[in-house]
Amino acid sequence: MDVALSVRDLRAYYLTSHFGVEREVRAVDDITLSVEKKEIYGIAGESSCGKSTFIRTIAAAIRPPLRVLGGSIRYSFLDRDLYDLDERALTEMRWKHLSCILQGSMNVLNPVRRVRESFKDFASPHMGLARSVFFDAVKAHLNRLRLSPTVLSAFPHELSGGMRQRVAIALATVCRPEFIIADEPTTALDVVVQKDVLALILEMQREIGSSMIFVTHDLTVHANISNRLGIMYAGRLVEEGSTRDILRDPMHPYTRHLIASLPRIGDVTPKKGLSGAPPSLADPPSGCRFHPRCPLAMDICRQAHPELTALAPGRRVACYAVSPLVQPAHEAAAARKATKADKSAAFLQ
Amino acid sequence: MKEWPRASLLGAEIEFASMRTYARYFLRRLGQFVFVVFVGINIVFFVTHATPVDPVEQAISSATQFGHSDPRAVEIMRKALRELYGLDGTILQQYVRFWTRLATGDFGPSLSAFPTPVSVLIRQSLPWTVGLLFTSTLIAWGVGNSLGGLAGYYRKNRLLKAVGIAATGLQPIPSYIMSLVVLILFGYIWPILPISGGFQMNVSPDLSIPFVSSVIMHSILPVLSLVLITIGAWFVGMRSLVSNIVTEDYVVYAELAGVNRRRILTSYIMRNALTPQLTGLALSLGAIFNGAIITEFVFGYPGLGTLLVRGVNSGDYSLVLGIASISIVAVATAVFVIDLLYPLLDPRVKVE
Amino acid sequence: MLRVFRDLFRYNREFAAGTILVLIVLSLVVASFFSPYPPQDSYVVPPDVPPCWAYPLGTNSRGQDVFWQLTVAIRNSLLFGIAVAFLSRIISLAIGLVSGYTGGLVDRVLMSINDTFVVIPQFPILTLFYFMMHDHMSWTLLALAMASLGWPYDARLIRSVALSLRNREFTAQSVFSGMSTRQILLEEHLPYVLPIVFSTTMNNINWSIGLEVTLSVIGFTNIETPTIGTMIYWANQHTAMVAGIWWWVVAPVATVIMTFIGLFLLSVSMNEFIDPRSRLARMGV
Numbered sequence: 001m002d003v004a005l006s007v008r009d010l011r012a013y014y015l016t017s018h019f020g021v022e023r024e025v026r027a028v029d030d031i032t033l034s035v036e037k038k039e040i041y042g043i044a045g046e047s048s049c050g051k052s053t054f055i056r057t058i059a060a061a062i063r064p065p066l067r068v069l070g071g072s073i074r075y076s077f078l079d080r081d082l083y084d085l086d087e088r089a090l091t092e093m094r095w096k097h098l099s100c101i102l103q104g105s106m107n108v109l110n111p112v113r114r115v116r117e118s119f120k121d122f123a124s125p126h127m128g129l130a131r132s133v134f135f136d137a138v139k140a141h142l143n144r145l146r147l148s149p150t151v152l153s154a155f156p157h158e159l160s161g162g163m164r165q166r167v168a169i170a171l172a173t174v175c176r177p178e179f180i181i182a183d184e185p186t187t188a189l190d191v192v193v194q195k196d197v198l199a200l201i202l203e204m205q206r207e208i209g210s211s212m213i214f215v216t217h218d219l220t221v222h223a224n225i226s227n228r229l230g231i232m233y234a235g236r237l238v239e240e241g242s243t244r245d246i247l248r249d250p251m252h253p254y255t256r257h258l259i260a261s262l263p264r265i266g267d268v269t270p271k272k273g274l275s276g277a278p279p280s281l282a283d284p285p286s287g288c289r290f291h292p293r294c295p296l297a298m299d300i301c302r303q304a305h306p307e308l309t310a311l312a313p314g315r316r317v318a319c320y321a322v323s324p325l326v327q328p329a330h331e332a333a334a335a336r337k338a339t340k341a342d343k344s345a346a347f348l349q
Numbered sequence: 350m351k352e353w354p355r356a357s358l359l360g361a362e363i364e365f366a367s368m369r370t371y372a373r374y375f376l377r378r379l380g381q382f383v384f385v386v387f388v389g390i391n392i393v394f395f396v397t398h399a400t401p402v403d404p405v406e407q408a409i410s411s412a413t414q415f416g417h418s419d420p421r422a423v424e425i426m427r428k429a430l431r432e433l434y435g436l437d438g439t440i441l442q443q444y445v446r447f448w449t450r451l452a453t454g455d456f457g458p459s460l461s462a463f464p465t466p467v468s469v470l471i472r473q474s475l476p477w478t479v480g481l482l483f484t485s486t487l488i489a490w491g492v493g494n495s496l497g498g499l500a501g502y503y504r505k506n507r508l509l510k511a512v513g514i515a516a517t518g519l520q521p522i523p524s525y526i527m528s529l530v531v532l533i534l535f536g537y538i539w540p541i542l543p544i545s546g547g548f549q550m551n552v553s554p555d556l557s558i559p560f561v562s563s564v565i566m567h568s569i570l571p572v573l574s575l576v577l578i579t580i581g582a583w584f585v586g587m588r589s590l591v592s593n594i595v596t597e598d599y600v601v602y603a604e605l606a607g608v609n610r611r612r613i614l615t616s617y618i619m620r621n622a623l624t625p626q627l628t629g630l631a632l633s634l635g636a637i638f639n640g641a642i643i644t645e646f647v648f649g650y651p652g653l654g655t656l657l658v659r660g661v662n663s664g665d666y667s668l669v670l671g672i673a674s675i676s677i678v679a680v681a682t683a684v685f686v687i688d689l690l691y692p693l694l695d696p697r698v699k700v701e
Numbered sequence: 702m703l704r705v706f707r708d709l710f711r712y713n714r715e716f717a718a719g720t721i722l723v724l725i726v727l728s729l730v731v732a733s734f735f736s737p738y739p740p741q742d743s744y745v746v747p748p749d750v751p752p753c754w755a756y757p758l759g760t761n762s763r764g765q766d767v768f769w770q771l772t773v774a775i776r777n778s779l780l781f782g783i784a785v786a787f788l789s790r791i792i793s794l795a796i797g798l799v800s801g802y803t804g805g806l807v808d809r810v811l812m813s814i815n816d817t818f819v820v821i822p823q824f825p826i827l828t829l830f831y832f833m834m835h836d837h838m839s840w841t842l843l844a845l846a847m848a849s850l851g852w853p854y855d856a857r858l859i860r861s862v863a864l865s866l867r868n869r870e871f872t873a874q875s876v877f878s879g880m881s882t883r884q885i886l887l888e889e890h891l892p893y894v895l896p897i898v899f900s901t902t903m904n905n906i907n908w909s910i911g912l913e914v915t916l917s918v919i920g921f922t923n924i925e926t927p928t929i930g931t932m933i934y935w936a937n938q939h940t941a942m943v944a945g946i947w948w949w950v951v952a953p954v955a956t957v958i959m960t961f962i963g964l965f966l967l968s969v970s971m972n973e974f975i976d977p978r979s980r981l982a983r984m985g986v
Contacts, residue, residue, distance in 0.1 A: 059605055061601065061604060061605050090607065091607040092607070093607070094605065094606055094607030095606045095607055099605075099606070100602070100605050100606075102598060102601075102602055102605075107597065107598035107599060108598045108599055108602040109599055109602075110599045110603070110616070110617050110620075110621070111599065111621065111695075111696075111697060112620055112621055112624070112694070112695055112696060112697075113616065113620070117616070121603065121606070121608045121609070121612055121616070122603070122606040122608060125607075125608075125609070126607075155696045155697070157696070157697045171606075381813065381816065381817075384813055384817060385816075385817045385820050385821065388814065388817040388818075388821070389817065389821045392821070392826060393826065393829060396826060396829050396830050396833060397829065397833060400830070400833040400834060401837065402833050402834060402835060402837060404832075404833065407835065517715075517965075517966070517969070518962055520965060521904075521907050521961040521962055521964070521965035522958060522961055522962075523907070523908075523910075523911025523912070523914065523915065523961070524911070524915065525911070525914055525915040525918055526911070526914065526954060526957060526958060526961075529933070529950070529954060530954065530958075533942065533947075533950070533951075533954075536942075537942055537947075631820075632816075632819050632820070634820065635819065635820045635821055635822040635823065636822075636823075638822040638824075639822050639823060639824035639912075642822075642824060642825070643824065643915050646919060657825060657828055658828075658919055660832075661828060661831065661832050661919075661921065662920075666832070669828065669829055669832045670829065672825055673825040673826060673828070673829045676822050676825040677821055677822065677825075680820060680821070680822050681820060681821075684820050
């Protein structure tokens with residue numbers, strides 16, 4: 001399979017200083033993952049686990065105090081790392097190759113301008129069409145999304161929530177980008193509209209044939225849309241696998257908890273909450289960040305962070321309790337370095 | 350998936366809904382306008398009638414303080430003044446007459462420029478004040494907001510930072526002090542501009558080039574003072590508005606889409622910051638008006654401010670009363686006009 | 702408290718500059734108590750002496766030492782500003798808290814009146830007030846008149862805070878525990894609102910000193926009370942600028958500008974300090 005996006009050891013922190021109090025919030029810590037072409041990669045985790053920061057980082061939408069401190073982000077349509085692009089190349093790439101559907105699409109459209117203007121600003125520089133042809137194309141596209149062309153002359157506040165979300169999807173897909181990042185696009189919608197919108201996103205993604213990262217805390221949504229799933233906890237990826245595998249056989253205790261807390265028809269056993277709150281990313285726990293809330297916590301969990309280890313084809317987990325193959329991250333890194341050094345030494349000889 | 354029934358109807362529906370909300374908005378604003386005038390005029394009535402001093406007696410005592418007067422003549426004078434000031438009859442009659450006078454714009458003759466009616470004096474000075482206010486507010490609001498917007502967007506720009514410090518320093522300086530500083534600077538230290546009056550006395554006031562240029566030259570310093578007084582607040586306000594708006598979803602989204610930077614700054618950020626700044630303008634018109642009439646007094650500009658001070662110093666009750674009332678009506682009207690402009694900038698007309 | 706002050710001073714340039722300016726002004730106020738002669742007396746020193754060692758800010762045409770006169774003038778002006786701010790704060794607190802907490806019709810009526818007071822130009826009304834009072838005009842009366850015009854901006858601010866407090870859980874709890882409205886407002890809500898009131902006080906002091914200066918300079922107050930405004934008034938009466946006695950005008954103008962900027966900077970930094978966003982960032986949540 002071709003890889004559409006490959007992220008390696010990505011680290012992005014918020015660095016702030018207020019009245020002499022300096023803080024470092026480790027919102028994204030050492031994340032490595034790859035998204036294949038035409039795949040929908042889901043990312044799940046509770047609020048403030050770093051999902052949105054991760055999204056912002058791979059969309060090159062960071063601004064201080066958020067900073068990328070390390071790692072690489074490579075898209076198949078770029079010839080170099082995302083953060084090696086200059087301003088112009090970035091602008092060129094946006095929307096043509098990489099577009100986004102954001103959380104709270106209620107507010108992604110400029111409230112004081114008509115929808116038409118947004119289409120013009122967003123899409124027309126990338127499509128390079130004459131004005132009338134451009135709007136014909138936009139109207140055709142709206143039609144595919146079952147939107148009347150009259151929405152173009154409406155102001156955002158004149159549209160219902162569901163319609164606004166459709167407009168946002170139309171806006172994100174009108175340039176037929178290779179990669180789409182969707183950040184909680186259905187969260188603020190009511191359940192019925194949610195279903196329609198999901199179907200629409202799937203339909204568009206299939207038609208255009210783009211790859212997608214789909215972020216939501218809602219596992220039932222993932223069950224319906226994502227091919228593969230990455231579970232994030234406190235800024236780190238703790239488990240990854242095909243959606244089916246993860247939902248059927250969760251391995252990481254945190255994933256297990258997430259899935260156990262899903263409501264099931266006919267299930268009358270009381271739901272158990274997880275003790276404690278998600279850790280502060282400004283001062284994360286030592287070792288595995290989940291250990292203070294983990295029922296399986298051992299000594300080593302407190303000392304060193306577990307490496308996200310491939311335990312089966314397409315299945316990675318970062319938990320010592322799951323398999324003895326899981327090593328502390330720093331040892332794994334040292335081992336990797338050693339093999340690399342061996343190889344390069346062999347090469348030199 | 351089903352067709353959305355609303356979509357086809359949308360156009361007509363929107364037109365109708367926005368017409369109706371606009372009408373409701375208009376009525377609410379009109380109500381507020383009437384209320385402001387009502388309360389303001391009542392304050393004026395209260396100030397003139399609840400204070401222990403009788404303006405008639407005051408005028409008489411200042412007229413008779415030099416030398417002895419015939420008591421009969423004084424009595425006639427008293428009666429005439431009472432009638433002139435609308436201070437005869439019961440308090441209720443006075444109240445009704447007070448409103449009638451305001452409604453007809455007839456405040457009686459001025460005592461200091463007898464028998465010219467107060468309304469004529471006000472009509473002569475009002476254009477000067479309005480011109481001064483309009484020009485300076487337009488410049489201060491326009492320049493302050495533009496620079497403030499740029500400063501909020503380009504936070505690291507050295508020049509804009511310096512402007513920011515200057516604006517912060519200017520913001521709290523009250524009108525009188527600012528005018529005085531400008532007067533000292535350009536009247537004594539670097540005397541290049543006329544510091545008093547509205548135009549040169551030896552130029553005949555008609556639409557000729559010398560007259561117009563004289564008017565412009567004379568207005569530079571008052572306008573400059575007024576601009577300096579208000580520009581800091583617009584600058585600082587706009588800068589903080591913009592630094593909040595840059596984190597709004599629609600700005601982040603436009604940046605993600607690689608929309609042209611300048612377009613983002615103008616159509617997405619500044620455009621959205623303008624609406625609260627327009628509300629701010631409506632709210633601070635009263636204060637700006639205060640500043641204008643004080644500045645007029647400092648520069649001897651022939652507007653309402655100078656007229657007001659002259660009225661006080663010559664004990665002209667009708668004139669002072671007239672100016673106070675007209676000021677309230679004028680400011681309320683200006684606020685009303687701005688309120689009506691508001692929906693042009695923001696399509697989401699507020700209906701509660 | 703002391704730590705907060707130290708941190709603010711060290712890390713917030715506005716606060717540091719504001720504090721220094723206000724301290725300079727305050728030291729003038731303190732100095733006023735050591736004036737070698739009553740500040741009202743004229744012809745106690747040779748007139749029209751430019752600034753020199755004996756008279757650091759020179760003397761004026763009425764034979765007064767500008768420096769000592771200035772110390773008393775700034776003391777009276779500051780006192781005036783504080784008095785107006787204090788009185789108008791009481792009004793804005795009462796209106797803001799009641800309006801925000803009660804809501805409904807009361808809120809609508811009070812806010813309509815509030816917005817009216819925001820819009821109405823105060824200067825002509827104060828002038829009219831002076832015109833009616835003339836010789837009866839006093840420091841206290843002017844302070845009262847200005848306090849009754851200077852409350853609406855902050856009343857609206859306080860109302861918006863009170864409105865958000867009303868929907869918090871602790872308010873409901875107080876209601877259930879049988880506290881009266883007055884008790885809830887005074888004991889539960891007032892402490893939340895006070896920091897905001899504190900920062901707006903600075904601006905209100907500025908506003909009232911500014912208006913007082915203006916009214917005094919035109920001669921619309923009791924011109925015998927030495928304030929910054931009356932000082933400039935007497936200088937103008939003696940056409941000090943034309944006569945070249947610039948120090949008589951420049952000294953009060955510079956002092957009052959220092960006061961304005963100092964208080965304003967304090968209010969700005971205070972605002973930033975109580976802003977919940979910056980507060981969260983400091984607490985390290």
